[in-house]
Structures are given as structure tokens and as C-alpha cells.
Amino acid sequence: MGETFVYKEVDGCALKGVLHPSLDTQAPLLIYLHGGGLIWGTRNDMNKKQIHRYNQAGFNVCSVEYRLAPESKLPEIRDDINDLLSWIKTEAPSTLDFDRTRVGLIGSSAGGYLALLAGTFDTKPDAIVSFYGYGQVTGDWYRNPSPHFTSMPTVPEVLAKQLIQPTPLASAPIERRYAIYLYCRQQGEWLDWIAGSDVLDLSQYAPIELADSQYPATLLIHGDKDEDVPYGESVAMKAKLESCGVTNELMTITKGKHNFDANMEDPDAIRAIENTITFLQNQFSMNLN
Known part of the structure; x- marks a missing residue:
């Protein structure tokens, strides 16, 4: 299962991660941020075959949790990832064996958004x-009802609200929370539930607005038939990074849908992970395995 650690305690939540170590000493560290629309997910959501392949290629891997919406809002979630990176770069090396100068941040869907946002922090990952x-949270695809999700059975508001917990939480399986996300996408209310009414300037949560020449090298992987997060999001982020002179790549999965890498028997999923390994090995000047 790996070694469990706590990187932060806040609001009665102990925010945990699980480390899957490489056999090499002082190996680079890959941190995985799960998806789930910022509403669901756990530290155990990372694909086990992907963990094994990253370990095999010479990387330590850890998968972490963060506070979830709508109990916690976007400012608190951003703080968790910010604090995670600060902890990884300063405190974690005293108890965990990894190279603090070679830390990669990998995220899927909402976790991909948080990984991109982390590139704008003072303490940044070394690659994303x-x-x-x-790259932003104000797109029409999130602010209007989604044709993909409105084709599914309608979730009543009362059901979605019944799933909200009275206290903050940092771990919840999809089965317990998907109805909240489905309701939000059917109604075009995701941003209202995630950001709340206190966030007036959403540009401070938009990596596509905040990225500059100091942004880390970035690999974007996206299916051009993604029915949840539009492929254009990664195209636009690539254009921003190009304008900043930042090392970047966009890997397009032809006819790829959302979460295409869940099936690690699929050639596109295998190719995406291998491309990720090559990209990170190049950034971290590793011997290729």
C-alpha cells in the first residue's frame, strides 16, 4: 500500500498522502493530484499500473488528498496545494527519501487544473x-448546462444538497459525491458551488492568466473528443506557455475521451504514460529506463 504521511492539519482534517518509493535513493518525486471536479476523490485513486511503471522508471510516487468542495472553497483548496509544495520542499526530505530539486506534479482533470495552478505559486514544482x-475556472463549459451531462438522468437539487457534509472533508469516493458534480454540470452551477460568493477576482485562480516566464516545464495531455473538459483548454494553455517562452508539449489523444487513461491496456493510455516518463526524465536529466 505504501507509506502514509500527513502534510497538513487544518479544520479538523489531517491531509494525507501515500508514498510509493522507488528502489533508488534520492530519486525524483512525482506527486499525483486526483480528479473529481474538486468535489470527490481520495489519495488511493491513482492507477496502480501507472504507479508501478513510474517506480520502474526510477521515480518515487506519492498520491495526496486535499480539502474538497463545496464544504471547502477554492481559496482553501489552493492553500492546501500551496502548503503541500512548501512541505515537500522544506520538511518532507527529513523523513522521506527523495531529491527535493526534482519534484514533478501530475494531475488529472481537476487535479490537472490544480497542478497547473501550482506553477504560479512562489514554491513551484520543477515540472508539471x-x-x-x-487553465481557468470561468469558461462557458462550466458556467452553462453541459449537453453531455444534461443527457443523463436529472439530479434534483435536494439530493445534491443532502450529500454536503457539516464539516470539511478531504477524502470521498466518487460513489458518495458524483451526484453533486452531476447536478452542478446539469445546472451550470459548478463555479457557484466551488468558489462561493467570497471570491471576487477569479483571475487569481487562473493559471492561464497568471503564468509567466518562471513557469515550470509542462506537458499537457488531452483527448480531442473529451466530453467533460474541452480539448481547447489545453490548446489555450499551450498558447499561453508559448507566449511566455516556457518549455511545453501538448500530446493530443486522437478521439480520446475524458479519463481515457483509466484503462492501462489501451495503447493510447500506455503511450501517454510513456510520454510522461520521457518528458520528466528529460527535465530531470535522468538515465532513461
């Missing part, structure tokens, strides 16, 4: 990989 993430 975004699987079907997004």
Missing part, C-alpha cells in the same frame, strides 16, 4: 503534467 486539465 496535466492530464485533461484546464
Whole structure:
């Protein structure tokens, strides 16, 4: 299962991660941020075959949790990732064996968004990989009802609200929370539930607005038939990074849908992970395995 650690305690939540170590000493560290629309997810959501392949290629891997919406809002979630990176770069090396100068951040969907946002922090990852993430939180695809999700059975508001917990939480399986996300996408209310009414300037949560020449090298991976997060999100993020002179790549999965890498028997999923490994090995000047 790996070694469990706590990187932060806040609001009665102990925010945990699980480390899957490489056999090499002082190996680079890959941190995985799960998806789930910022509403669901756990530290155990990372694909086990992907963990094994990253370990095999010489990387330590850890998968972490963060506070979830709508109990916690976007400012608190951003703080958790910010604090995670600060902890990883300063305190974690005293108890965990990894090279603090070679830390990669990988995220899927909402986790990809958070990984991209982390590139704008004072304490940054050394490289970023975004699987079907997004560079902003104000797009029409999130602010209007989604044709993909409105084709599904309608979730009543009362059901979605019944799933909200009275206290903050940092871990919840999809089965317990998907109805909240489905309701938000059917109604075009995701941003209202995630950001709340206190966030007036959403540009401070938009990596596509905040990225500059100091942004880390970034690999964007996205299917051009993604039915949840539009492929155009990664295209736009690539254009921003190009304008900043930042090292970046966009890997397009032809006819790829959302979460295409869940099936690690699929050739596109295998190719995406291998491309991720090559990109990170190049950034971290590793011997290729």
C-alpha cells in the first residue's frame, strides 16, 4: 500500500498522502493530484499500473488528498496545494527519501487544473503534467448546462444538497459525491458551488492568466473528443506557455475521451504514460529506463 504521511492539519482534517518509493535513493518525486471536479476523490485513486511503471522508471510516487468542495472553497483548496509544495520542499526530505530539486506534479482533470495552478505559486514544482486539465475556472463549459451531462438522468437539487457534509472533508469516493458534480454540470452551477460568493477576482485562480516566464516545464495531455473538459483548454494553455517562452508539449489523444487513461491496456493510455516518463526524465536529466 505504501507509506502514509500527513502534510497538513487544518479544520479538523489531517491531509494525507501515500508514498510509493522507488528502489533508488534520492530519486525524483512525482506527486499525483486526483480528479473529481474538486468535489470527490481520495489519495488511493491513482492507477496502480501507472504507479508501478513510474517506480520502474526510477521515480518515487506519492498520491495526496486535499480539502474538497463545496464544504471547502477554492481559496482553501489552493492553500492546501500551496502548503503541500512548501512541505515537500522544506520538511518532507527529513523523513522521506527523495531529491527535493526534482519534484514533478501530475494531475488529472481537476487535479490537472490544480497542478497547473501550482506553477504560479512562489514554491513551484520543477515540472508539471496535466492530464485533461484546464487553465481557468470561468469558461462557458462550466458556467452553462453541459449537453453531455444534461443527457443523463436529472439530479434534483435536494439530493445534491443532502450529500454536503457539516464539516470539511478531504477524502470521498466518487460513489458518495458524483451526484453533486452531476447536478452542478446539469445546472451550470459548478463555479457557484466551488468558489462561493467570497471570491471576487477569479483571475487569481487562473493559471492561464497568471503564468509567466518562471513557469515550470509542462506537458499537457488531452483527448480531442473529451466530453467533460474541452480539448481547447489545453490548446489555450499551450498558447499561453508559448507566449511566455516556457518549455511545453501538448500530446493530443486522437478521439480520446475524458479519463481515457483509466484503462492501462489501451495503447493510447500506455503511450501517454510513456510520454510522461520521457518528458520528466528529460527535465530531470535522468538515465532513461
